[in-house]
Amino acid sequence: MLAPYPIQCPYCGEHFGILVDPTAGSAQSYIEDCQVCCCPMNIDVRIDDDDQVHVTVSGEDDA
């Protein structure tokens, strides 16, 4: 079941939802371009034992 997870772009501050696929594993990280400013965001997804999704978003320059 895919549900959009609300995140905020670290570059432009825009809020939007990303789709997290829980079947892809409990720890995922990938790059996704902001839908508004097209900057690459580092998306870090963790899914805990209660199937709670935690998403951390960071910009490329604050690594």
Ligand SMILES: [Zn+2]
């Ligand atoms: Zn943006």
